[in-house]
Amino acid sequence: MVLKNLAQVCSHLQNISKAHIATTSIPMTKLNLSIALGLQDQGFISSVTRGNYAGPDTEYTPITQENVATRRLWLGMKYYDNEPVLSKMRLVSKPTKRVWVGVNGLKMLTSGKEHEYVKPLQPGECMFLLSDKGLLEAREAIERQIGGQLLLRVR
Numbered sequence: 001m002v003l004k005n006l007a008q009v010c011s012h013l014q015n016i017s018k019a020h021i022a023t024t025s026i027p028m029t030k031l032n033l034s035i036a037l038g039l040q041d042q043g044f045i046s047s048v049t050r051g052n053y054a055g056p057d058t059e060y061t062p063i064t065q066e067n068v069a070t071r072r073l074w075l076g077m078k079y080y081d082n083e084p085v086l087s088k089m090r091l092v093s094k095p096t097k098r099v100w101v102g103v104n105g106l107k108m109l110t111s112g113k114e115h116e117y118v119k120p121l122q123p124g125e126c127m128f129l130l131s132d133k134g135l136l137e138a139r140e141a142i143e144r145q146i147g148g149q150l151l152l153r154v155r
Contacts, residue, residue, distance in 0.1 A: 017084035
């Protein structure tokens with residue numbers, strides 16, 4: 001179920017960036033928050049703020065049992081020369097086929113070689129994986145010597 005929701009988020013962000021919309025919201029989950037912060041760290045989106053269906057919060061609102069269903073993450077999309085910075089966002093692991101990779105496989109992917117059936121990273125592309133240490137970008141996982149489940153790739 002997690003990968004199905006993640007596929008919807010990937011599709012949503014890709015469509016929003018193609019439509020040149022400045023801000024959008026996605027459901028507030030721990031995984032979505034980690035991915036949004038990872039995208040912000042890598043420079044694909046400009047901002048991440050918490051909010052609800054009405055818009056971003058102006059002041060801190062704690063998450064309670066009463067409001068947990070209405071909480072959203074508001075993302076500021078980024079554009080350069082009127083072109084979206086985030087142009088393509090795809091799942092690597094599918095709900096029916098999970099892809100796990102070790103450190104050696106990650107080194108192959110980041111150095112331009114194919115590993116199993118996963119195509120290598122292109123210049124300007126990032127790959128995120130889920131490990132026991134949380135969500136990591138592929139190059140960060142290599143530095144920490146950690147493997148995990150490949151989640152998505154972003155260009």
